[in-house]
Amino acid sequence: MKYTRPVILIHGGAGDWTSRDSDTALRELSNALDRGFEQLTKGSSLEAVVEAVAYMEDSGAFDAGRGSVLNAKGEVEMDAGVMSGKDLRVGAVAAVKARNPVKEALKVLRDGRHVLMVGGGREEMINQTEVSGDTVGAVALDMEGSLAAATSTGGIRGKLPGRVGDSPIPGAGYYATTNVAVSSTGIGELILRVLPAKEVDMLVSMGFPLESSLEAVLGKMTSLFGEGIVGMIGLDKQGNGHAVFNTKGMARGVMSKDVKKVAVFQGDRI
Template identity: 45%
Template sequence: MEMPVRLTSPAIIIHGGAGAWRNADVNAVKRAIEEALSRGLEASRTGSSVEMVVEAVASMEDSGVFDAGVGSVLDLSGRVTMDAAVMRGSDLRAGAVAAVTYAKNPVRLAKVVLERTPHVMIVGGWADELARKVGLEPFPGPSSRSVERWRQLKESGGDGDELAKRWIELARQLGLDTVGAAALDSQGTLAAAVSTGGVIMKFPGRVGDSPVVGAGLYADKLSAFVATGVGEYIISLGLSLRASIVYSMTRDIVSAVESQVRLITEAFGAGTAGLIGIDYQGNAWGSANTNAMPWGVADRGRSLVLGMP
């Protein structure tokens, strides 16, 4: 059995998505992971684990390297719709948004839902209106890379239902996916956050696992997990909550992560998912059944980038 990465609080673990990661700009990915770790740790100087995960995820949204924020992929109709969530382990409070278009950083909007509303999830135009009211920075539009990838797929043959049938296979093949973070602050509080533009060529209105508590993320007083991969599969299994349950029984973060990667592989095959987690003692781990899942960990003493393509 692998040994976990042992960190001292405040500590953070992040990922840039499980997938094939073919033809990736490895240096750009590594820089983006390092910057997100740095921003997450910097937030710990004045904020809690919630601020740590939000700042780390916002950094990855801003990078344009990942399928989140300004790097989000386009749906079947050529639009960008994004999902995000934040969860605080101390009181099991969560905030999530789905199918949003307005905010440049959907993870910041999810934090607004967590801290300023009594709800867990707000979707679509209602969430966009909330983003406007609280003054969040607007989305600048899809990147030229995302538009070009969409155009090439659209012109590759077929339309409508035929193209839609291909999206899960595309999800397996493409290397960009959900970004996420889990953190432990100096007070011993855990949190998790996740953000995504979804799967390229998805049906308009499709929502994946990212904003679903227990699927895309979960945090309690003992551990925090974030999943990445084919959202429909992750939702069906409740992957992050399952990992939390395993951890509560074993107190082994490696076993909690690896057992759920094995479970989704047995259920749906390889190339489908990855998972990261951190516990209340600062033990962290990440694993995936895909070709690669860039992930990294950091505390005040060191920073490591792992799982590169």
């Protein structure tokens, strides 16, 4: 669907939403959209995606920030990444302990010396024993026509210490160029093998529509690894936005000056 810019799309993870608290997720998605869109109306797409993701990290309703799951040692290790499409600047952190990993990733981007920093930070978050969702992410298009993407996660429950998934890796968990912005969610070990966010960018850059590009990459992932593994949101420079997933649901939402919508299961298109 095409939206009038500025526009922001967000997600709270793809997975088995039949057994999760979808009502809480929808409420927190709506709040995150408000935060992100407010920032988008007065700032850049990069600032907007960070604001929306930071809200979801703080909410405790998703596997990110305060809601992050514990690793095999009973500790929290989180990953996040952000990317500015207009200049291909990237910042990412992995296996960190911080209240808002996405803001730590933004610091790396703005510092400019490196792309990915590993470890560090303080355990300031409060772990939730039950989370509703999964990885969180956002993509946005601002009034200047600039795209940005951000993704943040607490990873997989019971993971080995030091495990890093797709979320901080550009091209895998997120990607943004002058043509498109994408955020992924799902099984990181599989996403890392295909780099679906980059594959969507390649197709869109070749002239294929955003929706068919996302559907094609989803189809490739499904044919390789089966159902129940991945979801993506995408936004192109014309304001076309779309979400795809092969799981039982994906918490997701969109907001522009003309529309605000949140959804979890199939049926509602964004």
